[in-house]
Amino acid sequence: MRDARSLANLMLLPSGLILVAFFLLPVSYFFVVSFWRVRSYKLQADATLDQYVEVFTGYWVPLLYTFAVALAIALAVTLIAFGFAFYCRFRAGRYGMPLLFLALLTLFGGYLTKIYTWKTILGAEGILNSALMLTGLTDAPITAFLFNPVAVVITLAHYTLPIAILPIFGSLRGIDEVPLDAARDLGAGPCRSFRDVVLPQAWPGLVTAFALTFLFAAGDYVTPMLVGGPNTSMIGVFIQSQFGHRVDAPLGSAMSFTVIALSLAVILGFAGTTRYFTRVR
Amino acid sequence: MGSRIEMGAPRAGRTAAVRAASPLVLLAGVGKSYGAMTAVEPLDLAVGHGEFLAILGPSGCGKTTLLKMIGGFLAPSTGTIRIGGADVTRLGPERRPTNMVFQGYGLFPHMTVAQNVAYGLRLQKRPAGEVAERVAEALRLGALEGFDARPVTALSGGQQQRVAVARALVMRPKVLLLDEPLAALDLKLRKAMQEELRRIHRSIGGTFIFVTHDQEEAMGLASRIVVMERGCIVQDGTPEEIYAEPKTRFVSGFIGEANMLPGRRERGLVRVNGSLCFPDPGPDGPITLMLRPEAARVATGESPVVGIDSLALRGQVRDIVFLGAVTRYAIAIEGGTLLHVTDSDSELRRRLEVGVPVTVHWPQRSHRVIAEA
Numbered sequence A: 001m002r003d004a005r006s007l008a009n010l011m012l013l014p015s016g017l018i019l020v021a022f023f024l025l026p027v028s029y030f031f032v033v034s035f036w037r038v039r040s041y042k043l044q045a046d047a048t049l050d051q052y053v054e055v056f057t058g059y060w061v062p063l064l065y066t067f068a069v070a071l072a073i074a075l076a077v078t079l080i081a082f083g084f085a086f087y088c089r090f091r092a093g094r095y096g097m098p099l100l101f102l103a104l105l106t107l108f109g110g111y112l113t114k115i116y117t118w119k120t121i122l123g124a125e126g127i128l129n130s131a132l133m134l135t136g137l138t139d140a141p142i143t144a145f146l147f148n149p150v151a152v153v154i155t156l157a158h159y160t161l162p163i164a165i166l167p168i169f170g171s172l173r174g175i176d177e178v179p180l181d182a183a184r185d186l187g188a189g190p191c192r193s194f195r196d197v198v199l200p201q202a203w204p205g206l207v208t209a210f211a212l213t214f215l216f217a218a219g220d221y222v223t224p225m226l227v228g229g230p231n232t233s234m235i236g237v238f239i240q241s242q243f244g245h246r247v248d249a250p251l252g253s254a255m256s257f258t259v260i261a262l263s264l265a266v267i268l269g270f271a272g273t274t275r276y277f278t279r280v281r
Numbered sequence B: 001m002g003s004r005i006e007m008g009a010p011r012a013g014r015t016a017a018v019r020a021a022s023p024l025v026l027l028a029g030v031g032k033s034y035g036a037m038t039a040v041e042p043l044d045l046a047v048g049h050g051e052f053l054a055i056l057g058p059s060g061c062g063k064t065t066l067l068k069m070i071g072g073f074l075a076p077s078t079g080t081i082r083i084g085g086a087d088v089t090r091l092g093p094e095r096r097p098t099n100m101v102f103q104g105y106g107l108f109p110h111m112t113v114a115q116n117v118a119y120g121l122r123l124q125k126r127p128a129g130e131v132a133e134r135v136a137e138a139l140r141l142g143a144l145e146g147f148d149a150r151p152v153t154a155l156s157g158g159q160q161q162r163v164a165v166a167r168a169l170v171m172r173p174k175v176l177l178l179d180e181p182l183a184a185l186d187l188k189l190r191k192a193m194q195e196e197l198r199r200i201h202r203s204i205g206g207t208f209i210f211v212t213h214d215q216e217e218a219m220g221l222a223s224r225i226v227v228m229e230r231g232c233i234v235q236d237g238t239p240e241e242i243y244a245e246p247k248t249r250f251v252s253g254f255i256g257e258a259n260m261l262p263g264r265r266e267r268g269l270v271r272v273n274g275s276l277c278f279p280d281p282g283p284d285g286p287i288t289l290m291l292r293p294e295a296a297r298v299a300t301g302e303s304p305v306v307g308i309d310s311l312a313l314r315g316q317v318r319d320i321v322f323l324g325a326v327t328r329y330a331i332a333i334e335g336g337t338l339l340h341v342t343d344s345d346s347e348l349r350r351r352l353e354v355g356v357p358v359t360v361h362w363p364q365r366s367h368r369v370i371a372e373a
């Protein structure tokens, strides 16, 4: 018994070491660095909150913008993913699994591929504009499709959708169908049994899907750069540039930890709110 | 005294005639097909107030389909269903005066015992006081006091089964439907739960319809058994009737153990296994002689004493199995057919061993001659 456990611990050791060396240590390092400062292009140890003050005074617009976009993406994607997973699980019958596989198949197309796909679709010479002009609905290409927040939302939503479907489908698959019949037997209509039986059991999957999507959207900086245009500067773009050409690791770290803390707050907020609405009454 | 949980129908003081005249559940020509596949052939069935009815049949014969049509989970392809006089054929389960104990129970896994039991009453928006009172009552009836706050996932199979029964009974259904309620339990627990269900049925006097493939369970619980085979009702009667007078070969084979000997009837004379011949009025044609293992005796010696109206077949002991209260002998009769006979006589057991020549005999009234279609 004890031997089995110590063997299990031993086998966990390599992955534990990797986690500590390549995740915990760097993250802790940058957490410490976020209280440092840069003097004449050199890192200086310090214990100052200046960087955080700078984040909230100088960068609150991109911060707010990032969270608005990420929240919109996460909410929309979670909702769509739930609808799709629900259909696969409860309505599609034997077509459920093939349908799910089809959705997950899109994960094979890489991240950048999808961004360029949307550029191709929404761009001035893109499919959408060609189609509009071909049908004579417009004379000149509409440039407004690309390089705006909506393009960012569409692109990121498209990319994260299959990632969100998976955990939701996982939790829906665990739902037995007999209790659904039982709820009807006890007087619940379709809506009540959905709210009282399906939603509470799907909740962990919903929160996981929301968290994955939200974190992905809030941390992304490639999509906004490529399809977002000059005015859609999400915080990831700024963080990247602090560590890149501006060489301000303390400010970059402070931005990162602000985003982490606020993201956690949003996710907990989502989890709490949804738990409240799916609680057993 | 008596529990305040009661089923929503009058019961005491009803004569059998009144019961027969106004059945609580009335199926007329009810059948169900899936495309070309017929799960339940159109059938008629009347269930009276206070009955404890078993629908018995092998797996796949359409029991669940029939029960689900009564409960409103499946729409019948043909026929009408009336409960308490009202036509409910087109109503969903949420609008029928029935409640169901599901195969596998179907408890809400994210709720406690009390929340499970209270769910239906909450939906009816009953006042909190009434809900609490009726839930407590139902838990008491299911011997589940003190389990209120337990998550149902932390219960044993037998406890979950009782929660399922309490959750249905708290609704005071006119008819309680149970689908293989004890199938998932081990033998010992099954016996205990049978008693539990009988006690509950006695104390509330409601109408129970349950489905099972286990003939012992049906015999032990029900006041009336409907035997189904391939979507049809093949016999309907009390457990005693069905055991003693099975109408078909299938029923006799399904209910309890039985020896089956093929034979023919010609002009009122039945011939079985070559040597056996006795008068038995009825139509000419092939027949099956059905003999229960406990109805026959084994005798030894050259010319054993056999009753005057008894039948006898000579044979040889092939196998002896000691079963506790009784011993089962497998006896090969002329022609090689094996007859099974059970006997509790320990003296006989000492005298018999494999290979000994014996005579199997039984009084004529204890076998049944079943005409083959």
Ligand SMILES: Nc1ncnc2c1ncn2[C@@H]1O[C@H](COP(=O)(O)OP(=O)(O)O)[C@@H](O)[C@H]1O
Binding pocket: B034, B037, B038, B039, B057, B058, B059, B060, B061, B062, B063, B064, B065, B066
């Ligand atoms: N949805 C369905 N589609 C097609 N055939 C079904 C369906 N449900 C049940 N059946 C068939 O109907 C028959 C009766 O099923 P069921 O009532 O579940 O049997 P039982 O409960 O007696 O084991 C079976 O042969 C089964 O395969």
Ligand SMILES: [Mg+2]
Binding pocket: B063, B064, B103, B180
């Ligand atoms: Mg069944």
